[in-house]
Amino acid sequence: MVHRLIIAGMGNVGRDLIRLLASDREWTRLFKVVAVATGRHGVVVDEQGIDLHQLLGTVEAGRSLNQLGVAPAATTAPGADTMASSVPLSVPPPSTLDLIKQVPADILVELTPLSIADGRPAIDHIEAALRTGKHAVTANKGPVAWDYARLHALAEGAGRRFLFESAVMDGVPVFNLSRAALRGCRVVGFRGILNSTTNFILERLESGGTYDAAVAEAQRQGFAEADPTLDVDGWDAAAKVAALANVLMDARIDPMKVDRTGIRGVKAGDVAAAARRGGRLKLICAAERSGVAPEGGDAGVGPGAGTGTSGGGVITTVRPEFVPLSDPFALVSGTSSILTLKTDLLGDITVVENDPKVMQTAYGVLNDLLEIAGWGGR
Amino acid sequence: MVHRLIIAGMGNVGRDLIRLLASDREWTRLFKVVAVATGRHGVVVDEQGIDLHQLLGTVEAGRSLNQLGVAPAATTAPGADTMASSVPLSVPPPSTLDLIKQVPADILVELTPLSIADGRPAIDHIEAALRTGKHAVTANKGPVAWDYARLHALAEGAGRRFLFESAVMDGVPVFNLSRAALRGCRVVGFRGILNSTTNFILERLESGGTYDAAVAEAQRQGFAEADPTLDVDGWDAAAKVAALANVLMDARIDPMKVDRTGIRGVKAGDVAAAARRGGRLKLICAAERSGVAPEGGDAGVGPGAGTGTSGGGVITTVRPEFVPLSDPFALVSGTSSILTLKTDLLGDITVVENDPKVMQTAYGVLNDLLEIAGWGGR
Numbered sequence: 001m002v003h004r005l006i007i008a009g010m011g012n013v014g015r016d017l018i019r020l021l022a023s024d025r026e027w028t029r030l031f032k033v034v035a036v037a038t039g040r041h042g043v044v045v046d047e048q049g050i051d052l053h054q055l056l057g058t059v060e061a062g063r064s065l066n067q068l069g070v071a072p073a074a075t076t077a078p079g080a081d082t083m084a085s086s087v088p089l090s091v092p093p094p095s096t097l098d099l100i101k102q103v104p105a106d107i108l109v110e111l112t113p114l115s116i117a118d119g120r121p122a123i124d125h126i127e128a129a130l131r132t133g134k135h136a137v138t139a140n141k142g143p144v145a146w147d148y149a150r151l152h153a154l155a156e157g158a159g160r161r162f163l164f165e166s167a168v169m170d171g172v173p174v175f176n177l178s179r180a181a182l183r184g185c186r187v188v189g190f191r192g193i194l195n196s197t198t199n200f201i202l203e204r205l206e207s208g209g210t211y212d213a214a215v216a217e218a219q220r221q222g223f224a225e226a227d228p229t230l231d232v233d234g235w236d237a238a239a240k241v242a243a244l245a246n247v248l249m250d251a252r253i254d255p256m257k258v259d260r261t262g263i264r265g266v267k268a269g270d271v272a273a274a275a276r277r278g279g280r281l282k283l284i285c286a287a288e289r290s291g292v293a294p295e296g297g298d299a300g301v302g303p304g305a306g307t308g309t310s311g312g313g314v315i316t317t318v319r320p321e322f323v324p325l326s327d328p329f330a331l332v333s334g335t336s337s338i339l340t341l342k343t344d345l346l347g348d349i350t351v352v353e354n355d356p357k358v359m360q361t362a363y364g365v366l367n368d369l370l371e372i373a374g375w376g377g378r
Numbered sequence: 379m380v381h382r383l384i385i386a387g388m389g390n391v392g393r394d395l396i397r398l399l400a401s402d403r404e405w406t407r408l409f410k411v412v413a414v415a416t417g418r419h420g421v422v423v424d425e426q427g428i429d430l431h432q433l434l435g436t437v438e439a440g441r442s443l444n445q446l447g448v449a450p451a452a453t454t455a456p457g458a459d460t461m462a463s464s465v466p467l468s469v470p471p472p473s474t475l476d477l478i479k480q481v482p483a484d485i486l487v488e489l490t491p492l493s494i495a496d497g498r499p500a501i502d503h504i505e506a507a508l509r510t511g512k513h514a515v516t517a518n519k520g521p522v523a524w525d526y527a528r529l530h531a532l533a534e535g536a537g538r539r540f541l542f543e544s545a546v547m548d549g550v551p552v553f554n555l556s557r558a559a560l561r562g563c564r565v566v567g568f569r570g571i572l573n574s575t576t577n578f579i580l581e582r583l584e585s586g587g588t589y590d591a592a593v594a595e596a597q598r599q600g601f602a603e604a605d606p607t608l609d610v611d612g613w614d615a616a617a618k619v620a621a622l623a624n625v626l627m628d629a630r631i632d633p634m635k636v637d638r639t640g641i642r643g644v645k646a647g648d649v650a651a652a653a654r655r656g657g658r659l660k661l662i663c664a665a666e667r668s669g670v671a672p673e674g675g676d677a678g679v680g681p682g683a684g685t686g687t688s689g690g691g692v693i694t695t696v697r698p699e700f701v702p703l704s705d706p707f708a709l710v711s712g713t714s715s716i717l718t719l720k721t722d723l724l725g726d727i728t729v730v731e732n733d734p735k736v737m738q739t740a741y742g743v744l745n746d747l748l749e750i751a752g753w754g755g756r
Binding site: 171181182183349359371376 | 398403549555558560562718727728729731737744
């Protein structure tokens with residue numbers, strides 16, 4: 001069976017995914033891309049399968065996808081009557097949401113930009129896919145951070161999958177690890193360094209650089225969020241904490257409920273003092289079940305928090321903490337990240353991602369696609 | 379469906395597995411133990427399911443299992459005519475191998491002591507199970523280190539599973555991670571600290587202790603092999619390297635083919651010199667595909683090595699290496715362990731096991747059992 005993909009969004013991750021799907025691997029024949037919708041570069045639909053090299057060339061040249069050949073979409077699609085194979089779209093192209101609802105396909109790949117404030121429009125895209133019989137895969141942390149329980153239930157009810165391996169730690173399989181490799185274990189807490197920009201800024205402060213220069217460099221290297229306040233004030237980290245807590249601990253929280261302190265208040269003197277004490281400041285993401293020796297704040301235990309079937313609330317925090325050099329967390333530098341899962345049966349298990357590249361986020365999406373396709377690997 | 383288990387071996391891991399199976403969890407009802415065979419404490423068979431609390435009490439008291447009630451086994455079992463429910467065995471009990479062949483069951487759990495020299499009798503037990511329609515799960519690294527390709531093919535041909543998550547890094551799901559969570563990725567190499575005893579001895583030397591005192595302490599704490607030369611000379615590490623290389627890289631090697639240097643030649647002065655250089659000596663386990671910038675020795679590329687479908691030989695090494703304190707490997711202490719998998723699509727991903735307990739090995743066996751039972755977790 002060839003799985004038909006709709007891809008929403010064609011930024012860096014989308015382009016890397018196309019490169020993976022266009023490569024010569026034993027699994028590439030499992031998929032064909034039947035529609036791509038972008039915010040600023042148009043839309044293309046081809047039920048026979050879009051030529052991926054042509055797609056990539058068009059996107060990289062900054063040209064509109066509306067110029068590519070378009071085959072008839074579902075008959076209910078707006079303007080479908082006027083679509084014919086290899087004829088450019090001559091009518092207003094459908095919205096991304098309409099396209100997801102109306103183009104026959106097996107899997108939506110949701111790669112639109114994150115709205116940290118509410119997870120939309122990604123949530124709407126995923127919901128539309130699940131309600132029209134499609135699986136949904138996203139690299140976007142918003143839907144998992146804001147609306148995991150509802151979307152997961154929607155997928156279960158529809159007999160479809162909602163997967164999001166790339167939402168936290170890029171392609172490192174933290175969710176797959178927990179779901180497929182830690183059967184029977186309960187995750188009772190976690191601790192991680194999950195935001196690259198703040199990690200990078202704290203390191204630059206330690207080596208004598210300035211805050212503004214570090215932000216500028218992180219943006220130049222491409223790993224800072226477009227709005228660096230999302231990193232600096234801990235919002236990106238809080239979204240990842242909410243995503244992990246929702247999926248691994250059934251916490252039913254959202255980023256607003258995370259007890260969040262960013263690094264805006266951290267001064268060069270604080271970093272130097274930590275160094276003198278034999279350690280470093282790191283922005284630590286953490287969660288614990290309340291009642292299990294809670295450390296720190298009490299956010300996340302209000303109404304609506306921690307009412308999952310696992311019982312008990314979950315206390316979630318993001319804040320700068322002193323980490324001694326004898327702790328592996330102190331050695332996580334640059335864009336690397338680390339996550340320790342605390343489990344009931346397996347104790348503590350730590351996963352480290354070393355110097356990731358953008359391709360690794362696309363790989364996480366591919367991993368989800370291969371899971372849906374039932375491709376077992378070696 | 380209730381899965382009927384035969385358990386061969388009732389040492390520490392077997393006892394912890396019985397404790398897990400006797401606990402009150404949602405998955406415990408998936409299994410019943412219909413036979414247990416031990417080397418020195420007798421045999422018990424009960425097709426109705428052995429009382430696990432009674433079993434544990436008998437084993438912990440050092441009494442023979444032959445005293446427990448025995449229900450009729452397969453009619454072809456030696457002495458089967460004389461077996462009756464709740465009547466002690468009055469005939470010479472069947473051998474472990476006969477019991478595996480003749481007792482109707484779904485899964486063999488192989489927990490007999492490791493023979494590092496050839497992987498037997500565990501290999502024979504697993505083969506007997508697969509040839510009589512049973513799945514096989516083992517915590518024993520021998521069969522995977524010595525005979526993985528053949529046993530895996532045997533299992534595939536029989537439509538049964540051969541699983542061994544606990545063989546390396548206790549219950550940390552290194553094999554599950556690669557199989558279920560890194561779909562489409564190729565492992566192109568690995569690097570790890572996988573033997574606790576040598577790690578512990580090197581640390582004690584660094585803090586001024588003696589070699590002999592460190593070995594004695596490791597034995598007292600229960601993590602040294604019964605014969606410490608298996609640790610000290612790198613045999614345990616070599617078996618783990620062979621197991622990982624066979625499963626993750628299709629290397630088709632055995633422990634004899636690993637380029638192995640233990641820590642017997644390491645002197646206190648060497649450890650002190652490493653400390654002065656700002657690092658530590660660690661016994662490093664590694665593998666690389668030959669042709670991929672090989673570092674170090676050339677063992678493992680002889681006849682029979684690296685002829686798998688992935689193509690190319692695999693160079694495998696175990697040896698003491700200098701590790702700077704800025705490398706997370708330098709911070710792996712005591713019985714903790716670390717493994718970095720080098721992959722083609724996901725770059726380097728590292729897994730750390732922090733201060734494992736014996737229960738974690740039993741958990742790895744349970745994880746395999748839950749996979750066979752199709753128990754998906756949350």
